[in-house]
Amino acid sequence: MNKKAFLKELKRKVNIIEEALSQYLPGEDEYPETIHQSMRYSMLAGGKRLRPVLVLAAAEAVGGDVKKVIPAACAIEMIHTYSLIHDDLPAMDDDNYRRGKPTNHVVYGEAIAILAGDALLTLAFEVLSSLVEEPGIDPQKVLRVIKEISLAAGSRGLIGGQVVDIGSENLDISAETLKYIHIHKTGALFKAALKTGAILSSASEEQITALSRYAHFLGLGFQITDDILDIEGDTEKLGKPVGSDIKKKKATYPSIFGLQEAKQMAREAVAESLMSLEGFDERADFLREMARYLLERDN
Numbered sequence: 543m544n545k546k547a548f549l550k551e552l553k554r555k556v557n558i559i560e561e562a563l564s565q566y567l568p569g570e571d572e573y574p575e576t577i578h579q580s581m582r583y584s585m586l587a588g589g590k591r592l593r594p595v596l597v598l599a600a601a602e603a604v605g606g607d608v609k610k611v612i613p614a615a616c617a618i619e620m621i622h623t624y625s626l627i628h629d630d631l632p633a634m635d636d637d638n639y640r641r642g643k644p645t646n647h648v649v650y651g652e653a654i655a656i657l658a659g660d661a662l663l664t665l666a667f668e669v670l671s672s673l674v675e676e677p678g679i680d681p682q683k684v685l686r687v688i689k690e691i692s693l694a695a696g697s698r699g700l701i702g703g704q705v706v707d708i709g710s711e712n713l714d715i716s717a718e719t720l721k722y723i724h725i726h727k728t729g730a731l732f733k734a735a736l737k738t739g740a741i742l743s744s745a746s747e748e749q750i751t752a753l754s755r756y757a758h759f760l761g762l763g764f765q766i767t768d769d770i771l772d773i774e775g776d777t778e779k780l781g782k783p784v785g786s787d788i789k790k791k792k793a794t795y796p797s798i799f800g801l802q803e804a805k806q807m808a809r810e811a812v813a814e815s816l817m818s819l820e821g822f823d824e825r826a827d828f829l830r831e832m833a834r835y836l837l838e839r840d841n
Contacts, residue, residue, distance in 0.1 A: 548831035552595065559594045560586070562612050563619065566669055580650045580658035581665075585623050587641045592764075594619040596735040596832070600753055603819075603826040606743020610676055613669050614687060614738045620666040621695050622731055624659040625704075631655060634708065663695070679742060687738045694734035703727025707792070715793045721762075723793075728768075729761030748821070756818035756829065763811035764836050766804055769794035771839075773801065812837045 543551070567585055568578040594615035601611045630637040630645040631652060638648055647655035670691065673684045693699055703726030710719060736753040745753070773796055795804040815833045819826045 543827040543831050545831065545835075548828065548835060551828055552832075552835075555595045555598050556591045558598070558612065559591050559615060559619065562616050566613075566616050566620075566665070576650065576654055577657055577661060580646060580654050581661055583649060584627050584640070584646045584658065585620065585662065587643050589623075589641050591619060592832075592836075593622050593731050593735040596732065596757075596829075597739040599826075599828045599832065600736040600739025600745075601743040602739075603753070603822055603829055604740050604743045604745040604749050605825065606739065606745070607678075610679060611739050611742050613673055613676070614742060615735075617666040617669040618691065618731060618735050618738065620662045620669070621691065621700075624662040624666075625695075625700055627655055627659040627662070629704070634704075666691075673742070680744075683741050683744070687741050690737050690741070691734045694730040699726055699730035699734075703730065710793055713793070715798075717798055720793050720795065720798060724762060724765040725758070728765045729758060732761035732764070733757035752818050752821055756815045756833075759811045759815035759818065760833055760836065763808050763815065763833065766795045766808040766811065767837060767839065769796055770801065770804055770808070808837055 563585055564582075567582050570579045570582050572578050597611050597615035597618060598608045601608050626640060627646045629635050630640055631647055637645055639645060645655075646658060650658070667688065670684070670688050673679055673687070674681045695701070697705070703723050706719065707723045707727055710723065733754055736757040737750055740750045740753050772794065795807060799807065812833045816830055819830055822829075
């Protein structure tokens with residue numbers, strides 16, 4: 543799969559997710575309107591949709607039916623978006639722009655933004671549980687997926703990474719602490735996304751393990767590149783201000799290892815992610831191109 547074919551397929555998958563998300567969300571006219579408008583504002587504000595796309599791609603890579611995993615893909619994106627709404631709050635990162643638009647709390651106020659995040663997290667598990675109604679999906683696999691996603695989203699995953707990230711501001715932290723932050727804050731949902739697509743598609747344990755390894759290095763490469771873009775990126779393309787990590791005195795890969803070393807680490811992480819897919823056939827080509835794309839991206 544060349545880059546042009548990859549980008550075309552990426553766009554197709556993103557469109558599938560966008561359409562499904564709009565259907566799962568409450569209508570903006572449903573009472574109480576403010577909370578539902580707030581949820582839709584952040585949920586439908588665009589974005590790369592990497593995590594739900596990875597769910598679809600994992601199912602594809604193991605020969606599964608992509609249509610059957612769409613609800614799970616949307617649920618993971620709801621969890622991701624809830625985390626962004628909360629992450630942007632004044633008590634957290636205090637950001638005013640996300641995906642090129644004013645952040646949720648800027649538009650709707652802090653209270654509604656908090657509740658919108660809570661509502662999206664709750665809706666995610668409602669959507670996940672609806673998978674048991676899908677023909678051909680084993681309820682035991684649904685339970686396993688719910689457990690995987692719960693772990694990824696909780697204090698041993700995303701929230702744990704966020705806590706250590708907050709506690710590390712203005713401190714000189716070790717490389718190991720930085721690695722912990724990124725593996726949990728970013729990598730946990732990447733891994734949950736790939737495992738979800740694979741589990742629901744009846745992948746072998748060997749395939750699930752390989753995709754988990756791929757996710758680990760993909761998430762690492764993604765986060766290192768994110769840190770680099772905060773220095774070298776373009777605000778218009780990123781949809782958020784550059785230099786925010788430096789301003790907040792956050793530890794990043796470039797700040798600890800230097801910019802050139804960080805770039806080399808990102809390249810090595812992508813190489814490792816590609817090695818993880820050696821046992822897969824051409825159905826995993828989209829995942830292979832995804833790893834290269836994340837290394838070269840400008841947003």
